Amino acid sequence: MISEEKNQKIRVLYLDDEENNLRSFMAAFRREYDVHTANTSEKAFEIVKSVKPHVIFSDQRMPVTTGVEFFNAIRQIFPEPVRILVTGYTDVNDIIDAINKGHIHRYITKPWSEPEIKVAIDNAYDLYSTRKALDKKVEELEKSNHELSRFIYSASHDLRAPVASALGLMRVARHEVTDPTAIEYFDKLEYTTKELDTFVSNIIDYYKNSKQKEVMEELSFENIMDDVLEIVKSHLGSANTMIDTEIKQENKFKGDPYRVKIILSQLISNAVKFKKEDQESARISVRITADLDEARVEVEDNGVGILKEHMHKVFQIFFKSNDSRSGSGIGLYIVKEALDKMGGSIAVDSKPGDGTLFSIKIPNRL
């Protein structure tokens, strides 16, 4: 068997205080493997350092250190090589202990046979390269995870700023431009830019929910609602929407403010978006009751409602109804995910043409 690195032979080190054993080991395997031998643990250490073997065999019974002791020392500094102990039938308890603690991979009884050692080397190398490949994969995943985080961070900071500026410019233009054709274009531009803004916010919310650890804080639903309305209203711009809020919180409530805000702003934005075509303004009511057990949140609108056959799909990622306002289809998915992380639940009730009611429960973690 050939090592995968640059088509080199598998590197094997054998440590034994008896020169005869070393010589016969060398003679038996030198053609097939890159064999190194050492008669003291100091020499073995030097070889491990310079040669970086894939597999190390060590005799158990040696005058200064035992094989188990040697392996125990070497694995602290060089954990990668696969360690195999060569031993007689004595010292069984020591060996079992060493295997159980993971200090050695396996043992081979003396006197060893050539085929037995060959199989041991090849299996050990398999293990070595699988571990290596796994380490590499983990490293790659960590890197791409890190890059993804960086990307999302950039998206939230660098992408949202120009979008906000574009929306601001349109806001100014609305006051200064009088030409009806131009106004019509600005309306369309604003609509499209808001879609972009929502999508950027959704990506950020999705990321925050999936990556951020749960934060436990005492929550005031009044304050949370203020923040949420600030966000929702800046998305709305000039759209005509009435949002009634009713908050009853008599006890302390502990929960994750980030996720509660994500849930509320997603649901309210959703309700704003799906008003009926002929409706002048959307009417949304948000009712929150928080007690010692949980917070019950209801977000109700009088919009288009959800078709019965779509009801069970609305929380799926990338689900879109035929409605052109559906957007990216991640809003409600994020809501569901955030609730799952907090141990909460959501139910939906809707009549097409009448409106939709989302009922949420968030446990109080006080």
Next chain:
Amino acid sequence: MKPNDVKLVMLVDDSYTDRFIHRKLLEIYSVGTEIIEYPGAREAIDYLMKVKDEGEDKMPDIILLDVLMPEMNGFDFLVSLQDAYEKFKKKPLIYMLSSTDDESDLKRARSIKMVKKLLRKPFSPETLIKALSEL
């Protein structure tokens, strides 16, 4: 406080476009009679120090302060202004502006007494007018 009680407004924002937007919107909603703009926090602080030495005639009523700016950001601005601000006879109302929904910025802004509120971009004069009326 009503919008026409506001005389001088100071804009501190590195984005030319955003300063343009804020100036225009303040004019349209008649918030303030004079607007001064600074693209960086350092220059804005220099201005405030000079005004303090000259008897505070030209002290802004409102400062709209961007959070994300190069070199010295909005929070750095507040840290360097803090001691002088305590000694101002007339204390400008400071509103911070941010285009991100960063929770840590929001928390930090709430913890600073000088800051009235952190507003989200795009800046909405209605929100500012409402915030002023609550004073």
